[in-house]
Amino acid sequence: MKRYLLATVIFCSALVWGCKENNTTAPDLGFIEVNPRTAAVTIPYDDFVSGFQVYGGYGSAADFGRGVVALDFAGANVRALMKIEDLPTSADVVGSDGVSRTDSDLSFVGGRVVLSFDTIDGTLNVPVGIEVFGVVEEWHGPTATWDVAVDTAGDRRDWTQLGGGALNSLGAGTYAAFSDQQFDPELPLLDTLSISVDSAAVAGFLNPGGGSTGFLLAATFSGTSVNVVDLKLVLNTVPSTQPDTVVELSVGTDDVTFIIEGVPPAPVGWLRVGGTPSWRSVISLTIPSTVDGTVDLCGAVGCQVDLREVDLNLAELVLTTRQPQSGFQPQDTTVLDLRRVLNPELLPKSPLGSVLLPAATIVPPALFSTDVGAEVSFTVTRFVREVLEVAAETGSVPDASLVLLSLLEPSDIGFASFAGSGGVGAPELRLLFTVANEVGLP
Amino acid sequence: MMNRSLLLALVMIVPSPVSGQSVLGSSGLGLRIEPLDAVQRALGGVGVATRTPTILPGNAIASLDILAPTVAFTVQPHWGTYEVDSEQGDFSATRFPVLGFAYPLGTNGVVTVTAGSRFDQNWSVESQDSVDVGGQRVGLTDTFLSDGAVATIQVGWARRWSTTLAMGTTLGVNRGGLTRTFTRSFETTVDSVPLVSPVEGFTSTGRWHHSGPLASLNLAWDPSSVLQVGATVAWSGRIKLNPAEGTDGMSRGVSAPIEFKVSTTAVLSPTLAVNAGAATSNWTDLGEPGLDAASGGRVTTFGAGVEWEVTNFWAGGFPLRAGFRRSQLPFRFLNNKVKENTVSFGFSVIMAQALGLPLAALDLAVEVGSRDAGSFKERFRRLTVSVRVGGQ
Incomplete structure (x- = not known):
């Protein structure tokens, strides 16, 4: 009996597990009784923005x-500032007996500045003239700008001359990334440039009273731009123990920055995001609790739809691109982030909320040059839903502020620019929501 | 050991959900799923006792000839296709329409505990459309999913009053749950390009519970040695549909009608019997205007079959069965009455028997059928396997 039962159980179990559930999904034959209607409404700037x-x-x-x-x-003029590490005061020299000895009585007879370039970004298809200057005024890397050499707490000093102060030219050269490929297309792009400096310039660096505070690099050919990823000062020295030998000593950089001419002041009437140092735009929102209903929802008579009672499917903040000032158009994609300002009273140093966007918004540079006037939308569904939930509980829609910022600050000299208040292209809030009857019994 | 094996059988079977998949279940209380075992299915039966002792919800007399405490369960996979206008599709599922236990009280009485299916409300429909989002047409899909069922739990008692007359009764409750969900989901791409701003979907759900009493009276009479007559009157009280917490709306009640069933078996020879039966109930005036509009009115079921015990196999006889059945369903679909027709074939394998009566058996029925409601047509195949196991 037990055997029979076991056989039956196995048979029935196989029957059950082998039979996959497959629901009929018939076409709608009139059974979707909830009358769902999805409506899209666009709220104009004046109805949801209280300021920015x-x-x-x-x-x-x-x-x-x-x-x-x-x-x-x-339109942009940019110069690089670099400080070098401490200069060497001795060198290990191998004598004729093959033994290495430290020689601290060195005679410097010249040298060269070796620049390494980024071979991806910049005007690599044309030669770029580079001139190397010695900087004699004291400067502070994190705060130096075209106008200001030092801007730390209680200490602000302008350059005596804009753009790096009084400068001593040390030498110049031309960087041509494709020069080697003219002879052999298989060769990689050239990524270095060596500029010779004479012994007098080297002596200036060595003399503590010489006042040298670093190098300034400037482009000499109009319409060109390159990124300098490294600078090395290679010194030629003659050791006292081996006067017939020239030894090369390499000195690296320990402070790199750049200064930009003519950074525009904060805009009035439009939004700016990114740049170096970076800009952020804060939009203060007062989302309306009701909007005009569509014909689908209200018929021809019209009605007001209470946003606190609908199911929000999508909310987008729609901005329109505009052309930034000359010289400050983004050269690369701008990656934008949108966050809630947690304490607007503390701006510009207010803490920010978590990421609102499902993914960072990537805006190509063309939208700020050849394709200005394009719409860029930011998904704020979760944010608007939270605001409306609070409104449903309290009876009034709370004010809130959003900040638009670059995901990496800074990431580009250029910045993104969007139309602001009033006129064509002003920010809009696009909502998509669904209204349906309650699910009931037939 | 026997009890442990039975427990194992139940544990392995019960976890799968009870569900049916016909969109016909969208009407009224759903698609009627009669609690019939493989013997009834093979003979085109209507749920009244036949020659084979078995366990049937709502009919305690069917278990009178059971010699030992017996557990029975029925597994019913089915596969089908539907067609409405130019649309067509398929469905499949497994149901468990009968689960029961019978305990003999001497040789003239029995008590039963049964669970049986009654209505299936498992179906879904969908439609496609699009909506303009910032100048782009974004596709959307609306889905309405109904997931639920009404089942019965009954306790029965039957007694043989004489060699030709037996009477029984059952008492029980209708129990069930229903979840209806509407979902609007939006495409995440337009022309295969991912949307920058994904559109979140919309969902609305309602949940209800079913409850209500039911009872039946059963009669079996053998007017002659070749003729057996059985009858059942099944009464159902008001089936209440109470909204679950979080669902708006009032409780509703459906006054399900009394159902009359009659069946007769003619034993033409010790190995050959013919069975015929009919059932009828009037589904008008259910007390709910929404359901009254979908009422199928008076619905009737006819069925007939033949059983031929052709040989012995394993531990007992090997009855072959064939039958047909024609029935109307209680609720209209798209304003059309729904008719179901089946032809069936089946057999039993007796795994153990005593005194000529089976202690353990496996019954099997195969049905091929159709349901029609105007332009809506379904074709289905239904396999029913029942297992009866008894012992001390």
Whole structure:
């Protein structure tokens, strides 16, 4: 009996597990009784924005970790500032007996500055003239700008001359990334440039009273721009123990930044995001609790739809691109982030909320040059839903502020620019919501 | 050991959900799923006792000839296709329409505990559309999913009053639950390009519980040695549909009608019997205007079959069965009455028997059928396997 039962159980179990559930999904034959209607409404600027502010100064060019050199490149003039490590005072020299000895009586007879370039970004298809200057005024990397050499707490000093102060030219050269490929297309792009400096310039660096505070690199060909990723000062020295020998000593950099000519002041009437140092735009919102219903929802008579009672499917903040000032158009994609301002009274230093966007918004540079006037939308469904939930509980819609910022600050000399209040292209809030009857019994 | 094996059998079977998949279940209380075992299915029966002792919800007399405490369960996979206008599709599922236990009280009485299916409300429909989002047409899909069922739990008692007359009764409750969900979901791409701003979907759900009493009276009479007559009157009280917490709306009640069933078996020879039966109930005036509009009015079921014990196999006889059945369903679909027709074939394998009566058996029925409601047509195949196991 037990065997029979076991066989039956196995048979029935196989029957059950082998039979997959497959629901009929018939076409709608009139059984979707809830009358669902999804409506899209666009709330104009004046109905949901109570104001906006643009704040600058987030981050520093020194955070880039590389120098930028440009001359009248899309209108921008940029110079790189670099400090070098301490100069060597001795060298290990191998004598004729093959033994290495430290020689601290060195005679410097000249040298060269070796620049390494980024071979991805910049005007690599044309030769770029580079001039190397010695900087004699004291400067502070994180705060130096075209106008100001030092801007720390209680200490602000302008350059005696804009753009790096009084400068001593040390030498010049031309960087041509494709020069080697003219002879052999298989060769990689050239990424270094060596500029010779004479012994007098080297002596200036060595003399503590010489006042040298670093190098300034400037472009000499108009319309060019390159990124300098590294600078090395290679010194030629003659040791006292081996006067017929020239020894090369390499000195690296320990402070790199760049200064930009003519950074525009904070805009009035439009939004700015990104740049170096970075800009942020804060939009203060007062989302209406009701909007005009569509014909689908209200018929021809019209009605007001209470947003606190609908199911929100999508909320987008829609901005329209505009052309930034000359010289400050983004050269690369701008990656934008949107967050809630947690304490607007503390702006520009208010803490920010968590990421609102499902993914960072990537805006191509063309939208700020050839394709200005394009719409860029930011998904704020979760944010608007939270605001409306609070409104449903309290009876009034709370004010809230959002900040639009670059995901990396800074990430580009250029900045994103969007139309502001009034007129064509002013920010809009696009909502998509669904209204349906309650699910009931037939 | 026997009890442990039975427990194992139940544990392995019960966890799968009870569900049916016909969109016909969208009407009224759902698609009627009669609690019939493989013997009834094979003979085109209507749920009244036949020659084979078995356990049937709502009919305690069917278990009178059971010699030992017996557990029975029925597994019913089915596969089907539907067609409405130019649309067509398929469905499949497994149901468990009968689960029961019978305990003999001497040789003339029995008590039963049964669980049986009654209505299936498992169906879904969907439609597609699109909506303009910032100048782009974003596709959307509306789905309405109904997931639920009404089942019965009954306790029965039957007694043989003479060699030709037996009477029984059952008492029980209708129990069930229903979840209806509407979902609007939006495409995440437009022309295969992912949307920058994904559109979140919309969902609305309602939940209800079913409850209500039911009872039946059963009669079996053998007017002659070749003729057996059985009858059942099944009464159902008001089936209440109470909204679950979080669901708006009032409680509703459906006055399900009394159902009359009669069946007769003619034993033409010791190995050959013919069975015929009919059932009728009037589904008008259910007390709910919404359901009255979908009422199928008076619905009737006819069925007939033949059983031929052709040989012996394993521990007992090997009855072959064939039958047909024609029935109307209680609720209209798209304003059309729903008719179901089946032809069936089946057999039993007796795994153990005593005194000529089976202690353990496996019954099997295969049905091929159709349901029609105007332009809506379903074709289905239904396999029913019942297992009866008894012992001390």
